[in-house]
Amino acid sequence: MSLVWSLIASFLYVEIFIVLMLVLPVASPQRWQRFFKSRFLAMLSRQAQTYFYLLLFVLVLFLLEAIREMRKYSHNEPTAEQHLNVGMQHSMRLFRAQRNFYISGFAIFLCMVIRRLVSLITTQAQLLAQSEASMKQAQSATAAARSLMTQQKDGEDKPKDGDKPKPSAPSADEVKVDELKQRIAELEGELNRERKDKEAMKSQSESLNREYDRLTEEYSKLQKRIAITSNDKSD
Numbered sequence: 001m002s003l004v005w006s007l008i009a010s011f012l013y014v015e016i017f018i019v020l021m022l023v024l025p026v027a028s029p030q031r032w033q034r035f036f037k038s039r040f041l042a043m044l045s046r047q048a049q050t051y052f053y054l055l056l057f058v059l060v061l062f063l064l065e066a067i068r069e070m071r072k073y074s075h076n077e078p079t080a081e082q083h084l085n086v087g088m089q090h091s092m093r094l095f096r097a098q099r100n101f102y103i104s105g106f107a108i109f110l111c112m113v114i115r116r117l118v119s120l121i122t123t124q125a126q127l128l129a130q131s132e133a134s135m136k137q138a139q140s141a142t143a144a145a146r147s148l149m150t151q152q153k154d155g156e157d158k159p160k161d162g163d164k165p166k167p168s169a170p171s172a173d174e175v176k177v178d179e180l181k182q183r184i185a186e187l188e189g190e191l192n193r194e195r196k197d198k199e200a201m202k203s204q205s206e207s208l209n210r211e212y213d214r215l216t217e218e219y220s221k222l223q224k225r226i227a228i229t230s231n232d233k234s235d
């Protein structure tokens with residue numbers, strides 16, 4: 001392996017180590033965030049975009065070179081008349097081209113993976129910091145509300161001597177309760193009127209029944225008299 005490809009292979013091993021460190025639960029996102037915000041990385045981050053694209057460009061060039069070597073030795077296969085040593089050299093060069101292709105390809109892939117992992121870890125650390133700040137604000141607001149409610153309750157339970165309670169504006173519930181009370185009073189009045197009307201109709205019906213019974217009795221008496229009178233006339 002030449003010096004250039006040895007450096008690229010070493011760079012690939014370093015990338016694998018970095019990916020494992022970022023993926024495994026070695027440190028929390030907050031610690032990674034502090035590490036990314038360190039002075040050394042802050043100095044590098046100013047030109048990090050340029051360095052990243054420059055490194056990616058170099059790796060792509062070596063990848064294209066490896067592809068060219070693969071195509072070259074794949075199409076130019078040794079014939080049967082050539083010496084065995086020539087065939088072995090050809091196979092070795094093809095193997096090296098394939099090895100260089102995989103090394104450069106994985107190096108490019110891991111570059112993008114590391115960049116994405118750093119971005120995700122930074123975003124996660126920021127979200128965790130925001131959630132902690134929101135939780136603290138919510139807890140402080142809850143504590144302030146509880147203390148205010150406690151003070152208000154103590155003030156209502158222990159009024160000062162000579163102090164008159166200040167009239168407060170009726171709330172929506174109180175207004176609704178008053179409306180319901182008025183409605184209940186109206187319904188009770190209507191119910192009383194209905195009861196009186198029912199009793200009047202009942203008494204009137206009873207008087208009509210008594211009058212009907214009296215008239216029926218008189219009618220029966222009158223029929224008896226008529227029957228007796230007709231019998232006397234026939235005799």
